[in-house]
Amino acid sequence: MQIVETTNEGLKRAYTITITASSIAQRVEGEVKKIAPQVRMPGFRPGKVPANLVKKMHGPALHQEALNTSIREAMDKLVADHKLRPAMQPAVSLGDGYEEGKDAELTVSLEVLPTIEAPSLDGLKLEKLVVPVADEAVEEAVKNIAAGAKTFTDAKKGKKAENGDQIVVDFVGKLDGVEFEGGAAQDAAIELGAGRFIPGFEEQLVGVKEGEERTITVTFPEDYPAANLKGKETTFDVTVKAVKVPGETKIDDDFAKSLGLESLELLQNLLRGQLEQETAGLTRTQMKRQLLDILAAGHDFDVPPSMVEAEFSQIWAQLTQEAQGEEDPEAALKEIEAEKEDYRTIAVRRVRLGLLLSEIGQANGVEVTQQEMNMLVQQAAQQYRPEDRQRFVEYIQQEPLAAAQLRAPLYEDKVVDFLFDKAEVTERTVTKEELQAAIEAEEAAPAPAKGAKKAPAKKAAKADEAAPAAEEKAEKPAKAKKEAAPKAGKPAKEAAEKKAPAKKAAAKK
Structure with a gap:
């Protein structure tokens, strides 16, 4: 095996490696002897098939494997002898004119990691x-939890709903006078002013009373998920079944216990x-x-x-x-x-x-x-x-x-x-x-x-x-093939996308 450096510029290196035909042939002969006892062929007893017939049957595959093994060993020797630290996977190319019985001429190009002196850490x-x-920030956080856990109680008869109140309604949505899919609900609890419905829906229900029926007109946003409703003007027939007012949540040990904790502290x-x-x-x-x-x-x-x-x-x-x-x-x-x-x-x-x-x-x-x-x-x-x-x-x-x-x-x-x-x-x-x-x-x-x-x-x-x-130790180069020489290694992320199993789909919010 002969290794000749052809480029040494900055971090770029290039080499030609010659692997003799005799060393490849010797490796093939060794493989023939190894597999001969397991070869079966009509007319011969098990393990008695002549080596020349074994070679005739499996020669191309054995030669390819011997060539790949020789290339891997050559790359290992190159890295070790020249003390190389490849930055990425080296590009290895086998000459187009190669055929069995000839020396294998490899062209190797790579970039190496720079030599870096470990910096002094004194004076950093x-x-x-x-x-x-602050205590105020903790109190604010407690209040936010209490606000999310608030309860509602029935309002007095005849009370008009205000922002912050909750109404319980049945509604039916219509597009061009025809009810559309997904536009109806029964006993829906809506907190007015919370902004959980499409723009204009809650606002038009401020002032309603229990038992009232009201038809409102709203326009769906342009980015609404349902294509048939994007930017469309619709109507909703709403029946108000109850008006409720928010109850006061007392922040004390009982409140903490309702959350599964022992105390407010x-x-x-x-x-x-x-x-x-x-x-x-x-x-x-x-x-x-x-x-x-x-x-x-x-x-x-x-x-x-x-x-x-x-x-x-x-x-x-x-x-x-x-x-x-x-x-x-x-x-x-x-x-x-x-x-x-x-x-x-x-x-x-x-x-x-x-x-x-x-x-x-x-x-x-x-x-x-x-x-x-x-x-x-x-x-x-x-x-x-x-x-x-x-x-x-x-x-x-x-x-x-x-x-x-x-x-x-x-x-x-x-x-x-x-x-x-x-x-x-x-x-x-x-x-x-x-x-x-x-x-x-x-x-x-x-x-x-x-x-x-x-x-x-x-x-x-x-x-x-x-x-x-890059890791301190260079990874072993991939097998080189005659028909397509390996190129520099791709980022691990890209490789993972091809070989690793697909991630589970994210749940829709």
């Missing part, structure tokens, strides 16, 4: 914005914990953005174009999907198209940060344990139908790239937590509004690497991440 300073949970403590958890998440977001900005500003190194392109493709796919959900998809698509290069800058930043965080993690022994990985897989499997969950687990076990992508967010969080512990952190008490403003403010937009264009503030959320970094 972060500001932590802390939001204490316990309810307040639970709500306080929820509010603290919510603000803690915002604080972490603010600190993480600071940290990533500091790392991005202090490190500038070349990143593999293939990794940038893969990251940009994922960002772009998300953006275009979101644009399709806008009121004016065409205008939204034009807007992101005009900012395409800004998002490519963000992709570069995310790849660079991913590589940097990976280097920091490896240099400091940060790892995702097998137990943590098992929990990740089981949690992800819940997104699929019960009958497909085991197939998903097996897919993750068999596809290292998909497993790496699943592992990446947790690994990043663990490295970030490690850096938080190493940093000198100063706390400053702020309001929740001030914390949110700090996250969204223009000055919180991601800082670029030296000499790079700064990403616009409104794109900060897209940049406030790090792309999953």
Whole structure:
């Protein structure tokens, strides 16, 4: 086997590998001897079929397998001998003129990961914005629960319904004088002013009394799901069967017990914990953005174009999907198209940060344990139908790239937590509004690497991440085929869509 380097420019490498015909033939002969005892052929006793006949029967398949095995071994040797760290799956091509009996000439091209020196963590300073949970916020949360649990009692005879009251009605909807499907109900409870019905419906029932019959006219919204009703003017014949007024919900221990809790104090403590958890998440977001900005500003190194392109493709796919959900998809698509290069800058930043965080993690022994990985897989499997969950687990076990992508967010969080512990952190008490403003403010937009264009503030959320970094050990290249040489590996997400079981459909709201 002969390996010759043909390109060594920046992060790009290319090689030609020659696998001799004799080594491939020798491997074929070894396979013939291995399978001969199991071959059955009319006229011969089991295990006594001559080797030349075995080779004649199974030669092409044995030769293809021997060739594929030789290519895998050649790639392993290439990676080991040249100490390569492929950024993506290498592109392997077998010459068009290859045929059995000739040397196999392979062309291999790939991009390698840059050499990154683990940065010094001395002098890392972060500001932590802390939001204490005020008693007033807890009281407001309790009141909101009480408002959602309010009850209604019968009003006095003759009372006219007001906003906040509840009416019980029968109604029949008609389009052009004909009752339409789904437009009728009996004993429907409607809280006036709650806005749960189409615009104009509740408003025209303010002032009704028990026993009253009223016909109202409403126009369905243009975006209404039923095509036959979109933008159509309809009438509803309404019969009012009862008018009810809201009862006062007393916030005390009995109220807490009605929710399954022992006391009002316990309810307040639970709500306080929820509010603290919510603000803690915002604080972490603010600190993480600071940290990533500091790392991005202090490190500038070349990143593999293939990794940038893969990251940009994922960002772009998300953006275009979101644009399709806008009121004016065409205008939204034009807007992101005009900012395409800004998002490519963000992709570069995310790849660079991913590589940097990976280097920091490896240099400091940060790892995702097998137990943590098992929990990740089981949690992800819940997104699929019960009958497909085991197939998903097996897919993750068999596809290292998909497993790496699943592992990446947790690994990043663990490295970030490690850096938080190493940093000198100063706390400053702020309001929740001030914390949110700090996250969204223009000055919180991601800082670029030296000499790079700064990403616009409104794109900060897209940049406030790090792309999953490649594993330290390169994955083994896929089998090369004569008729179609493998190309550079695709992102794990794309591969998963082809091989992993389809996720269960989301329930309609």
